Amino acid sequence: MDEARLVQARRRSVAQTAGAIGVVLLLVGALMFVLTSRQESRALNTELAQVLTVAEDTDDPPPGEFLAHRAARSGAVEVTASASPELTRVLKDAVGRQPGRFDTDAGDDHPVRVLVADRADGSRWAVAADLAPLRQRQGQLGVALLVAELAGLTGALLAATLLARRAVAPLATALTLQRRFVADASHELRTPLTVLHTRAQVLARRSQTQPAARLTDQLDQLVADTRALGDVVEDLLVSAAAEHQPPPSAVVDLSEVAREVVASMQEYARERTVELRVETSGPAPVHGARTALRRATTALVDNAIGHVDAGGHVAVTVRRHADQVAVEVTDDGVGLDPAEADRLFERFAHGTAGAGRRFGLGLALVQQVAHAHQGSITVAGAPGAGATFTLLLPAS
Template identity: 30%
Template sequence: PTLHYRKDGLLRLERRFGAPLRWGMFLVGAISVWTTQQVPFPRAAAFGLAVFMAFAFLISVLVYGPWRDRVPLWLVPAATIVDSLAILFLIPYSGGVGSELYLLYFVLAVKVALCYPFAHWLIFLPFLYGPLYILGVYLQIQSLLFLLSPGFVLRYLILFAMVLAALYVAWLLERRYRLVRGLNYALEEQGQELRRKTSVLQRTATDLGDRVMQLRSLQEGIKTINSAVALESLLAMIVANASQVLRGTRCSIALLDEASGEVVTLAASGVPAQSLWGSRFPVGKGVAGWVVANAAPALIGDVSQDARYIRLGQMPVQSIISVPLMSDGKAIGAISATSPEPNAFTPDDLSLLAAFADQAAIAVKKARLYEDLAREKRQTEQIYRSVQEKSNELEAVLQGIGDGVLVTDTDLNLVMMNPVAVRIFGVEDAPSLGKPLADTVGHRELMGVMREALAAPGKPVIREIRVPMTREHPEMIYQALATTVPGAAGEARGVVTVLRDITSQKQLEQMKSNFLSVVSHELKTPLHSIKGFVDIILMGKTGKINDLQRDFLATVREQTDQLQNLISELLEFSRLESGQIRLRIEEVSFADIAARVAEKLSPQAQEAQIALESTIPADFATVEADATRMEQVLTNLVDNAIKFTPAGGRIVIHGEDLGDRVLISVADTGIGIPPAEREKVFERFYQVDSGATRPYRGTGLGLSICKHIVEHHRGRIWVEGAEPQGSVFKFVLPKRLEGGRDLSLDFTTLPSEGARQ
């Protein structure tokens, strides 16, 4: 038997017989030693029994526990040998010659007989039981005289007979196991043969099933003449049927190749396709070419008398008939039949061939339609794959972008909402695509931004929206950029809205504004005191001062005025940034404003030796605006012109009526502004020369304030000019403001492009 077979058999015997027998030997031995000894229980016997019990427990754990599949083959024979030595140990403590424990050797012999079919070498172990019995008695009495005792001889003979009986049983078991193994092997071979035959039958049944399906598919394809059959095969079937109907004559089909303008023979009965190479004629040449060109049939009884016939090959041809293949009123080919006999065809044959021509035309039309559909399908699949790749890329971008993105249709039904937008609005469940956005988000400001974008397709709408505080985050401020999704004709198909978190930016701006406001107010009070005391000293109320002191104090007063102007700009910036200043709209005359500004700044211009004038006429058009703010704009522009114009320069305030708007400009002959800096000069705190040693002082807020005032009046401001020629600051304003009575200044944002003119 195989190694696995022997191991499995030995372990099975050990579990069923060996382990229970070992525990029985332990109990019998312990009871026998206890009842035999008349003195206190010997320590050696107790130790030996304890060791044997531990051994029995270990073997039981190994053969019954989860490791039984990993127990080695030699464990059972080794355990049997240990059992034999344990009996040898117990005989001296259980009476020696008179001990009945020698009968346990017979039990072990029976176990060896059961194990013999799986471990033949164990058969030699029972032959050692007699000597082991003698050794056990000798260890008890330390003499061999017991060999002459009749009682011992009788016991020994009984043991010997039992061992022989066990060996006989082993021989019988071996024969039985050999017979059983032979039957198992035969049964296994028959099972393998049966499985092989079953597998063959299954493959045969599968092949038959596949063959039936193939035949059925072929039958259906022939019945329907569908697009799965090639055009050449269809034409071959038609010419074969036509040949049978026309008494076995040779038939052929030629089609018009529109690309080359030739008539090409594609199928002929009894002729392989490769033999048709070269069978092509220009339209109008040959019988088939004439039929296609004239869309009329031809019946020729003797080809030698007809100039339309052109001979090809060596096959004899005497008569021929040909009919056109008509599709949508046009000839797309011809079907012909030839015979080696003259006058072989009749008008009836011509009519019969025309019927096949109709069938051929339908087949060609279907085949070409299939080819077109297949080509369009390939193109569509390619386009779809390209669109799918772009869609996957866009989806990945939208899922990974740090801003919230929402996409809706023109009815504001949700199309897409990325994870950031879900988190912004605290949507707990998965967004319901295709349903109104208001059901998922319900944010009025957001819905208003989207409606505003739909109202002006193609123009982005930028607004700030606030998201109320939730359990997950405090109140947040987002910049919402909404724009429409254009369709193929430019119409709006939906709205895309991007939400960018500007909460931190707003908080920083508010902190900066608060800081500027506090610092400006704190500086203004001591400056008033300084200026007041300087004025008192200059008036001589504190005593007489000399010229040098007067000159120093005048410088202090001048610098104090300049510092007050800077502080005033900072305070103005703080007020504008708070968004609390409302515009007082009224009819404003720029002629009056320009005159007041020129009069107010004339001393400053004269001191700088600069000519300042206004060319705006007294009857210049009026506009709806805040007079104070317009004067502030013009004052800032003229003040800047004075500051950057050298002595001997000139500043001109000019106005132009543009119909529904007015244009105001301030031109100077100063140092000019580089082209790269002209857009930046309107930014807050920006200065062209920002160095610490720059000759021109200021906060960099004047032009920024002008920009916000003008654009909140629905106007626009810009600068022109070149460096050698100075600069021209221009701003344009509408004459009439829609909703102007409710306008307010908010320095934090600019009006949308659509609101500016």
């Protein structure tokens, strides 16, 4: 349905854009036709006036023109001998009129323009010019403008189609990303919700037959499942904030943040029989959002623990190098394929190995937080040789 609406919107945009351009071309073409026709008409009028000014007799007018002369005293009328009978009639009638200009038909659909003028000696002259060449030029101009407008309209349709596709493409991409995000987020939330619901059902049944003291372990597991679900939601919120809002300009000590993260995740590491330690070399201040930076560091540690076998090691090291602060999270777990390095930072991407509390947003979240703080995240490793994720941020 949404795709159909996008297609309709694109077609409507093409029609409206092409229609608007077509109307503009039509108006411009009509204006050019009117102005050009008027200019040629004025040129013909000027030429006729010059002919009447210099004519001495009716015997030798310019090509395509015919003269008539009425004497002042005798009133005798002379007409160019080559004029047709109908044109002769028109010219004799013209010298009997008042001075001026008019268009008429000289028979057989033969339009002419007639100019009548008086001279100082009292004589009256008239000149008739064939309008066929003028009408022919106007017709050719009209055809040329029509062809140009059709070509312009075709170009407008192509341009409008291209522009509409470019305009709608981001909407289609956004719609696809939105659907993918909703589907992936639903998939990520479904598992912890299912576990949480199942455990709650089990507790509800056992609470009717067992004393409360014997349910303590399962209540603790229920709390842990709730916390895991909260982690997914927190990742979503922090990811959105890191992508659309600039981090606040506050000084954050990454060494302190790393120690807090390691302390909070020691219990989880012990459950998986993983040694988790932190190494710092003094304060490592940066400018940014403490919540986002802590969440990013947590995601790196969580990812490392999830890819280390029982008895493995994870080390968090914070160092300051000149004008940068580096947070390195190193593990001796299953490692990674270098070909997968870039894909690991996509939302909801998972490596081909590893387990643990990975919700598919962790590394993408780290990358977004790094970019929001004008930093970067890199990864190095090999299959079976562990991996090292390095978060680099500008030092404060």
